[in-house]
Amino acid sequence: ANLTDTRFDLDDTMKNNNQSCITEFVLLGFSDFQSIRELLFCLVLIFYFMALVGNSLILILIILNSTLHTPMYFFLWNLSFLEIGYTSTISPKMLVDILSDNQNISFWGCGCQMCFFILFGSTECCLLCAMSYDRYVAICKPLQYSYIMNYTECTMFAATSWAIGISLGLGHSISIFTLPFCRSNRISHFFCDIKNVLKLTSADIYKEELAITILAFPVILMPLLLILFSYVLIISTIFNMPGAKNRHKAFSTCSSHLTVVCIFYGTGIFTYTRPDSKYSLDTNRFFALFYTVVTPSLNPIIYSLRNKEIKAAFKKSFRAIHFHLYPSLL
Numbered sequence: 001a002n003l004t005d006t007r008f009d010l011d012d013t014m015k016n017n018n019q020s021c022i023t024e025f026v027l028l029g030f031s032d033f034q035s036i037r038e039l040l041f042c043l044v045l046i047f048y049f050m051a052l053v054g055n056s057l058i059l060i061l062i063i064l065n066s067t068l069h070t071p072m073y074f075f076l077w078n079l080s081f082l083e084i085g086y087t088s089t090i091s092p093k094m095l096v097d098i099l100s101d102n103q104n105i106s107f108w109g110c111g112c113q114m115c116f117f118i119l120f121g122s123t124e125c126c127l128l129c130a131m132s133y134d135r136y137v138a139i140c141k142p143l144q145y146s147y148i149m150n151y152t153e154c155t156m157f158a159a160t161s162w163a164i165g166i167s168l169g170l171g172h173s174i175s176i177f178t179l180p181f182c183r184s185n186r187i188s189h190f191f192c193d194i195k196n197v198l199k200l201t202s203a204d205i206y207k208e209e210l211a212i213t214i215l216a217f218p219v220i221l222m223p224l225l226l227i228l229f230s231y232v233l234i235i236s237t238i239f240n241m242p243g244a245k246n247r248h249k250a251f252s253t254c255s256s257h258l259t260v261v262c263i264f265y266g267t268g269i270f271t272y273t274r275p276d277s278k279y280s281l282d283t284n285r286f287f288a289l290f291y292t293v294v295t296p297s298l299n300p301i302i303y304s305l306r307n308k309e310i311k312a313a314f315k316k317s318f319r320a321i322h323f324h325l326y327p328s329l330l
Contacts, residue, residue: 021180021181021182021202022107022181022182022185022200023106023107024104024105024106024107024109024110024185025104025105025106025107025110025185025186025187025192025197025200026103026104026105026185026186026187027093027097027103027104027105027187027189027190027191027192028103028186028187028188028189028190029094029097029098029103029189029190029285030098030190030285031103037098037099038099040098041095041098041099044091044094044095044098044289044293045095047293047294047297048087048091048092048095048293048297050297050300051083051084051087051091051293051296051297051300052084052087052088054297054299054300054301054304055080055081055083055084055296055299055300056080056084057300057314058076058077058080058300058303058304058310059077059080059081060317061310061313061314061317062074062076062077062080062313063077064313064317065313065316065317067309067312067313068309068310068313071134071149071154072131072134072135072138072253073309074154074158075127075130075131075134075154075157075158076131076303078127078158078161079124079127079128079131079260079299080299080300082120082123082124082127083124083296083299083300084296085116085120086117086120086121086124086292086296087292087293087296087297089113089116089117089120089191090113090117090190090191090292090293091292091293093105093113093191094190094191094293097190105192107177107181108177110177110187110192110197111173111176111177111192112173113191113192114169114172114173114176114177114192114193114194114197115169115170115172115173116169117169117191117192117193118165118168118169118172118173118194119165119166119168119169119170120165120169121165121268122164122165122168122169122219122220123161123162123164123165123166124165124264125219125220125223125224126160126161126164126165126219126223127157127158127161128223128227128257128260128261128264128265129161129223129224129226129227130157130158130161131257132226132227132230132231132254132257132261133157133226133230134149134154135230135234135253135254135257136230136233136234137149138253139234139237139238139250139253139254140233140234140237164219168215168219172194172211172212172215175208175211176194176197176198176201176208179201179202179203179205179208180201180202180203181200181201181202182202183200183201183202184200185200186200187200189284189285189288190285190288190289191288191292193288194212220268224265227261231254231258234254237250238250238251256302256303256307259302260299260302260303263291263295263298264291264295267287267290267291267295268291270287
C-alpha cells in the first residue's frame, strides 16, 4: 500500500510540474525530406530575405516621406512591422532545423514561439479589419474622411489591434504551457503550432479547445465578416460612380488590401478549419510554409507594384541618397 501511495504521489508531482516530464520538444518539420533539404533551405531563405527587405523598405519609405503620412500608410506601416515579426518567429529556427540533425526546442522556447505567432497573427486579423474600414470611409464617405480617420482614431485602431493580439498570445500560451506534458515530445510540424502542441498534453484539453473556438469568432471570424461587409458597401459605391476612370481609380486604392485579405484569410481558414483526417501531414506542412514564409514576402510586392505613391516615394528617396553620395553627378 505504501508503494502504491508513493507511486501515485510521484505521478501527481510530475503532472503538476511540466519540466519534470518534458524539458524540450522535437520539431519533426521536414526531417522526412532529406533528399531536398538543401533546395528547401534555399527557398525558405530567399522568401525570408524578401520578406525582411521588402517590409523593411516599406517601413523606411513611410517614415522618411511626409506624403505617406496618411491613415492608409500608417496602417500599412503597422502591417509591415507585423509581417517582419510574424515570419521571424518561424523562419530562423526552421532554417537551422532544415540543415541540422538537432531539431530540439526548449519547453519555454516553444511557448515563446507560440505566443508570438498567435500575437502577430491575431493582431494582423484586427489590423486588416481596420484597414478595410479606412478604405470604406475613403471611398464611401470621402468628404468626411479627414474628420473620421484622424490621428486619434487611427492610433486607437492600431493600439486595440495590438492589445488584442498581445492578450491572446499571452493568454493561450500560458493556459496551454501550464498543462502537464508527460507524453511524447515530438511535434509533427516545423514550429510550435497550437493544434500540434495540444495533442501532446496529458491533460483533458476540452476547456482549452473550447476557449480557442470561442475566441476564434470575435478575433478571426468577426473581423472577416466586417471586412466582407465593408467591401460589399465599397463595391456597390464604386459601381454607382460616374465614369470608368473614377471607378478604376477607386478600386485600385483598395485592390491591394483586398488581395492581402484573400491570401491571409484564405490560407488561415483552409489550414485551421478543415478536418485533419482528410488531408495528409505533407499538405499541412507545405500549406503552413506558404502562410508563414511566402505570404509575408508577397505583401510588400502587392502593395508596391500598383501603388504610384509608394513608387514615387521610392524614386524620391533613391534620388536623395544618390545626390548625397554623388553630388557631382547630378
